[in-house]
Amino acid sequence: MKKSVADLALFGAAQAFASTLPVGQINLPSQKDFVAAFEGIFSRRWYTNYGPLEQELEARLCEFLGVKNIILMTNATIGLAIAALALGLPKGGKVIVPSFTFAASAESLSWVGLQPLFCEVDPHTHSISAKSIRPHLAKKGVCAVLGVHLWGRGCDIENIEPLAAEHGLKVFYDSAHAIGCTYKGKTIGQFGACEVFSMHATKVLSAGEGGFVATNDDELAEIIRNMRSSYGHRKKVEIPVYCNGRFSEAQAAMALMSLNDFEKNCQNNKRRYELYKKLLAGVPGLDLYSFDKSERQNYQYVVLEVDEAAFGLNRDQLVKLLAAENVAARKYFVPGIHRSIPYKEMYPEYVEALPLTDELCTRVMQVPSGQIVQDSDIQIIAELIHFIQRNASEIKKRLS
Numbered sequence: 001m002k003k004s005v006a007d008l009a010l011f012g013a014a015q016a017f018a019s020t021l022p023v024g025q026i027n028l029p030s031q032k033d034f035v036a037a038f039e040g041i042f043s044r045r046w047y048t049n050y051g052p053l054e055q056e057l058e059a060r061l062c063e064f065l066g067v068k069n070i071i072l073m074t075n076a077t078i079g080l081a082i083a084a085l086a087l088g089l090p091k092g093g094k095v096i097v098p099s100f101t102f103a104a105s106a107e108s109l110s111w112v113g114l115q116p117l118f119c120e121v122d123p124h125t126h127s128i129s130a131k132s133i134r135p136h137l138a139k140k141g142v143c144a145v146l147g148v149h150l151w152g153r154g155c156d157i158e159n160i161e162p163l164a165a166e167h168g169l170k171v172f173y174d175s176a177h178a179i180g181c182t183y184k185g186k187t188i189g190q191f192g193a194c195e196v197f198s199m200h201a202t203k204v205l206s207a208g209e210g211g212f213v214a215t216n217d218d219e220l221a222e223i224i225r226n227m228r229s230s231y232g233h234r235k236k237v238e239i240p241v242y243c244n245g246r247f248s249e250a251q252a253a254m255a256l257m258s259l260n261d262f263e264k265n266c267q268n269n270k271r272r273y274e275l276y277k278k279l280l281a282g283v284p285g286l287d288l289y290s291f292d293k294s295e296r297q298n299y300q301y302v303v304l305e306v307d308e309a310a311f312g313l314n315r316d317q318l319v320k321l322l323a324a325e326n327v328a329a330r331k332y333f334v335p336g337i338h339r340s341i342p343y344k345e346m347y348p349e350y351v352e353a354l355p356l357t358d359e360l361c362t363r364v365m366q367v368p369s370g371q372i373v374q375d376s377d378i379q380i381i382a383e384l385i386h387f388i389q390r391n392a393s394e395i396k397k398r399l400s
């Protein structure tokens with residue numbers, strides 16, 4: 001327990017934790033299951049090109065998400081790029097996408113010759129909404145909307161889709177955060193032309209590396225399958241260009257184990273989230289991002305918003321103080337993509353155009369959750385945050 005400001009590690013005292021507590025971490029399966037799965041791969045000598053584990057995983061994900069087609073991909077970035085091309089959008093067309101998201105949402109568009117048109121997000125949900133896309137719908141060259149379900153909470157789908165349809169725009173989603181989540185009771189994965197999920201190591205469903213496209217559109221699915229590679233397609237169809245989005249048996253083995261553990265991992269995430277919520281309640285100027293209780297969530301991210309005036313310190317100062325204690329809180333997303341290279345140079349017109357996003361970029365942070373974070377760790381982190389807030393003015397003086 002810290003008794004005085006001099007006890008903070010940033011000012012030279014001992015750290016609260018001996019080793020780093022990260023935000024993004026892998027939910028590892030049991031080592032025994034892992035070895036058994038790899039023995040199977042070795043005995044079959046079938047390592048890639050749509051082996052039995054890949055086929056099983058596609059079928060299980062179809063069932064899990066209630067969607068007709070799953071196309072496994074090397075990773076979500078490749079999945080997004082292939083999906084964007086498969087939609088047949090005009091070369092150089094503009095795709096409305098939020099800036100408050102992981103860079104790959106926009107970068108995948110750039111890779112296939114499309115242009116991101118950065119829009120604002122709703123300051124409450126942090127996600128794209130009908131309101132945030134409305135000013136851009138009639139702009140020249142706009143051909144699609146790429147929605148992002150940030151932190152796993154479904155974006156404003158019910159209002160975005162009809163509005164986009166009125167303007168003849170296709171809608172697809174970066175659903176990298178939203179595996180196993182619902183929107184209005186329906187599982188995410190069933191919306192838009194298609195949705196793209198990530199199974200990167202830090203995502204709740206993990207293949208180590210990996211991703212997939214989900215769609216109910218059989219024709220689009222076949223184009224995407226053919227683009228992924230010549231394997232695993234059901235029928236040969238004409239495609240714009242071949243790619244290599246292949247997924248391996250090793251990835252499928254990891255993902256199948258992760259899918260077996262999915263409910264358990266989400267429950268543990270939820271327990272950690274609820275504990276943070278309980279222990280951080282009442283800290284002035286600190287808001288825990290909340291979810292709609294009627295929807296299913298994966299609780300992979302514990303997101304805080306710092307209001308400097310009420311908390312007494314800003315988000316960056318809090319993150320720095322925690323980092324010194326070995327609490328590796330993150331600042332997703334700083335800077336916004338519109339202010340990052342290459343986009344700030346490619347599209348200077350957006351740099352000052354997104355004040356709501358800029359504001360979020362100064363306030364939002366994530367605290368460690370995931371498999372290695374114990375309840376006792378959360379207790380210590382919460383005590384630290386309380387202590388920092390109570391002593392904010394003295395800390396501020398020492399920092400300046």
Ligand SMILES: *Cc1c(COP(=O)(O)O)cnc(C)c1O
Pocket residue numbers: 075076077078101102104105148174176177197198199200210211
């Ligand atoms: C992780 C992530 C991606 C990229 O996924 P990869 O599988 O690593 O390519 C894309 N968008 C968002 C919002 C993400 O969080």
